[in-house]
Amino acid sequence: MNAFRRQATVLLGSLAMFALMTTYDAKAAPNLVDNAGFEKLDSAGWPKCWEKSGWGNGTASYQVVPDAHGGSKAVRLTVSGVTVGDRKTMMYETPSCAPKVTVGRQYDLGLWYKTNTPNTVLTAFRHDTVSGWQYWTDLQTLPVTGTWTRSTVRTPQIPPNTDQITWGAAVYGNGTLTTDDYTMEDATVPTPPPGGCTAGDACTKGSWQVQPTNNPVRSMHASVLSNGKVLLMAGSGNDPDLFAAGTFTSAVYDPQNGSFTVVPTPVDLFCAGHVQLSDGRTLIMGGNKAYPAADGSHGYEGLKNSYIFDPATNTYTATNDMNDGHWYPSYTELGNGDVLSIGGLREDSSGSVTQELFSDATKQWQSLGQVNQTWSYFGLYPSMILMQDGRLFYTGSHVFGNGTPGTGASIYDYNANTLTDVPGLQNKDQRDQSMSVLLPPAQDQRVLTIGGGNVTTNPDANRLSDLIDLKAASPAYTPGPLLPQGTLTGGAPETGAQGKMYVSAVLLPDGKVFETGGALHNRADPVYEASMFDPATNTYTPGMATDPVPRGYHSAAFLLPDGRVMAIGDNPGNGTFEMRISIYSPPYLFQGTRPKILSTDSTHWAYGSSHRITTDTPIVKAELIRPQAVTHSSDPNQRFVDLPLTVNADGSTSLNLTTNPNLAPPGFYMLYVVDAKGVPSVATWVHVM
Incomplete structure (x- = not known):
């Protein structure tokens, strides 16, 4: 185009x-x-x-x-x-x-x-x-x-x-x-009356299953690949002994059969950034150059290294180095396929104010003089969400300590190189390890930011939610509903305003957001609570089934192509790592037969194009969901793109893709269709370019 x-x-x-x-x-x-x-x-x-x-x-x-x-x-x-x-x-x-x-x-x-x-x-x-x-x-x-x-x-x-x-x-x-x-x-299709589900609590709460095979690596990074498998990256896995031994690990997990393939890993990718490129490969930026010195002479140090992981060969290939070291950098794909990375720690342990730009055309990091710079420090894993007009929204979600100066949230116009404060974020200095998501559908341009705490002062984590409409003339956060209360280790109920940090939020194909995992304090006190957020009503439905495995620091949850949610990790303060894997089946998987995508006219989609599909049953909506690349409660690229549909005379359905690449940045997406019961299909992969 x-x-x-x-x-x-x-x-x-x-x-x-x-x-x-x-x-x-x-x-x-x-x-x-x-x-x-x-x-x-x-x-x-x-x-x-x-x-x-x-x-x-x-x-x-x-x-x-x-x-x-x-x-x-x-x-x-x-x-x-x-x-x-x-x-x-x-x-x-x-x-x-x-x-x-x-x-x-x-x-x-x-x-x-x-x-x-x-x-x-x-x-x-x-x-x-x-x-x-x-x-x-x-x-x-x-x-x-x-x-x-x-x-x-x-x-x-x-x-x-x-x-x-x-x-x-x-x-x-x-x-x-x-x-x-x-x-x-x-054209509203009436929702069939309830009563068809016979799976007990799973009908309304869903169900978790702990998998029989443990994770072979201490992974705190997960990237869903364009072949439906999952890259689990550990590097040294937050283990100084493994770092000293040069033991860096990754594995590829196949959700279809539960198997793992251990992958040779070139450097310590622990606390790197990662994002899917337009060609379906995964770009990894930065990582861990050194753990803190015993004499206090330096803290964690960031790598300049960068690699591309190819799911076709399960191999890492080095790119050119970035201009600066980055440990805990942000990672956002732009509408032209370029990747902008901001923040993290430099090679000397100081905060990086160097912005890095990866060119999709040349598959190279640009030199310092080719990249706009604000020389502002956005912290570690600052959540930068691409807006429909090409600007970036810093949501206020980050890790470690306090947020940025000012209101804690801002809009960054890369082309104009300007920053504008965004007001309204509640308790901005206790949003450490909160999570932000662009709510379904991406066309609505609404962001939800939930939970958080502060690893420095270590108060009880909060139950706050904040909502913002980025299409407003002057966007501002407004308070959302409080997170539902859950239970602590051993089943003790939460009291007062207790909430969670290290929280995960996953966009589901029925248009809901599944909220799960987290802990009350820094690397301690896991919280067993899960809820379902409905963007249509701005409400949480409490009491979803809870993961029986604690999921605090270095945990992640993400959507699989079959509509289930996979959860990994937990790294409490005693240095242990949770190797068990849990998979959640949402309530929609207990509501009867799933619709099937029988055929598509093409799996290569251009912006503004229309594509005809056939299904085995009538559907009421369809969408593209970007495969997740998540770590530390951060995936700024997660998005759900609505596909307005046309019902054809022959019973097929035509799906219409937006003309705006800022709404659906180029790459591979999971195509889901949903029936009147809210039940989604298994995803079909399409390549948006």
Whole structure:
């Protein structure tokens, strides 16, 4: 895809866009579109309940024309002279004709169109009862056609606080688009009544199983690979004796048969950073150059080394070195496939203020002069989440001690090299070993940050949750619900405001977030509690089944392609390491037969493309979930990308991928479909490029 199209992806993007936006009046009839065929005109000769909207530096011509699909009128939009835009937000008044919608429901949108430009998308706005009108999502890219062609697409589930939507066809390039005969119908599939599950508590709580074979390595790093296996990295495994002996280990786990393959490991990758590259291999950056000296002359020291792990051969290959040492660095893939790494400890044990950029095109770390620098210290494993406009959100989640100066959270614009404080994060200096996730779907741009403590002052860990809408004009955290209380070692109940640090949060294919693991204090007092967070209601459901194995420091939990959750690790203060592996089956796996993806037209997906799949049963939604690369309660790249769908006449389903690579950075993704019971399929792998 050319650079022009890759950048013209959101209404806050960098290219001129002109849009013909529909506005409606909700009716009792099945079609919710008022004046769907443009037959009723106002005194100025323009169709009633429709508006002209646009931004950018080109010119746009709007016409009512007799070349209609039905009736006597259609609307034609011609755009010319478009160059790079001025990043203005698209402005329009609150539509007086927008239909009312119901939270949680889905709607089928349709139109007839002709266009001579591939830069045409079906895009939607929503009215938030708290913050007003805002961009919602691009739904579908419309193929070029010179004859009247019908296009239909099903919306995602209507997000919380939404009471109206408006949508239409947008042109973000030069060309002509003619549209007519719009439709909007409620397409919500009723959820089957409960009562089919006979698995007891597992029906509502899920179930854990401790695996019969132990982990062969002291892994505190896990990366789900593009072949469905899991890379478990230990390095020296936080064991100075193994470091002194040069014993560095990794293993590849196969969830299908429970087998392990021990992998030769070149250096001490203990506390490195790692992220999936666009080609499906795993980039590892930094690691441990030295443990603290007995005489206090230095602390932990960071490596400059970097490696790429290839799942096809189970081998590490060295890249060029980074500019600085990094122990506990961040790792975020950008929309162009590059990787930005920030923070950690340098070779001399001081905090690194050197930002590193790995070029996806050359598979090399860039020299210092090629990388923008703020010379700011973000701490260890600072959670940096890529936003839809290409900026990075530092969530305030980190490890070891206090957060950054100021509010504890910020937005970093790499291209402009600017930092902006984000207010509202509660108790910012006790969010050590908290976890942050971009909530499902990524298009909503909402982040949840949960739990945390402070290894320096070592108070009781907290139960705090914070929520933020990154699409707001001035994003700010607001308090979320408290984490449910759990039990400590031996079954003692928690009291007061006790919560957890070292917490894990995993995005599930039904759109929920599974919260598990953690401890009350630094490397002590594991907490046995698990809950399910619902982004649609901003609530936790307590009382999920709990992992019987303690999961505190150096633990991790992550989603497997079959929809289960795997948990590893625990490294308490006495230096031992938990080698048992636990696997959680969420409640949806006890609700009956799972839908199956029978076929896909392609496993290579371009941005803005539509792909036809067949399933053995009707589905209500589909999504891509990025495979996790997690350590120390940190995976800033974890994301769930909604795929608006079209139900075809032959019973197949077409899935529509966003045009915005910032929403779905390039790489391999797990494709899930979900039926009306909320039961997901086993994933099919697709490569987004």
